[in-house]
Amino acid sequence: MRMASHPLRWTLLTELAASDRRVRELVATVGEPQNLVSYHLRLLRSAGLVTVRRSNFDGRDSYYHLDLARCGTAFAEAASALHPALTPTAAPPYGMPGGAVLFLCTGNSARSPMAAALLRHRSGGRVEAASAGSHPKSALHPNAVRVMREDYDIDLSGHRTTPLSAVVDRRFDYVITLCDKVREVPRDHGSAETAHWSLPDPAASGDSYPEFRRIAAELDIRNRQLLTLLTPLTTDRRNDHVQQRN
Known part of the structure; x- marks a missing residue:
């Protein structure tokens, strides 16, 4: 929760929740210097919330990906630690999609x-x-x-x-x-x-x-x-x- 609560890191997580992104795309979206964005991406990677993979089209690029499964586990653990009543209940992840x-x-x-x-x-x-x-x-x-x-x-x-x-x-x-x-x-x-x-x-x-x-x-x-x-x-x-x- 502390890792995600930083405003810039939360914005990065939100962007990566929608799509895999390159650093320059994240920089353009958040309007912050590349070195600052890269620093916070490293922190998110160290926490296991974000992964990175080298582009197989242009090897100079890398794509960042939000590990939703890891995020879900981490947030659920944090909620349970705060109070047992906040423990997520078993429920279907989706209803009748179309x-x-x-x-x-x-x-x-x-x-x-x-x-x-x-x-x-x-x-x-x-x-x-x-x-x-x-x-x-x-x-x-x-x-x-x-x-x-x-x-x-x-x-x-x-x-x-x-x-x-x-x-x-x-x-x-x-x-x-x-x-x-x-x-x-x-x-x-x-x-x-x-x-x-x-x-x-x-x-x-x-x-x-x-x-x-x-x-x-x-x-x-x-x-x-x-x-x-x-x-x-x-x-x-x-x-x-x-x-x-x-």
């Missing part, structure tokens, strides 16, 4: 189709999740199909990759980029909320299956957190999404 979410990466062969499949799975099909790539490959990576089948009982064997042009006219509530390269591609997503999850390409690690499992697990965690932001669709909005899909 909406449409688009996941984007470059090849659409691993990260984005796994993310879309996991979101559909966790929402019980209530969220319309799609994926696309700026330069889609010919087929899904075999390890992506394997990890979905073995770890989540999701069958992607018949899934085909999708170009970004195929979804450009569809309306989405959220558009989430998963690789640092595609984030730099200029796009117009209308009124959709946008976010960036800076995740490395698991295929770049020498086709290591454990890396595919690690990326899938992180996508699953982030999707569970995303579901708390999605609200039930009204009848009109649901019909609108169905008509657009058809």
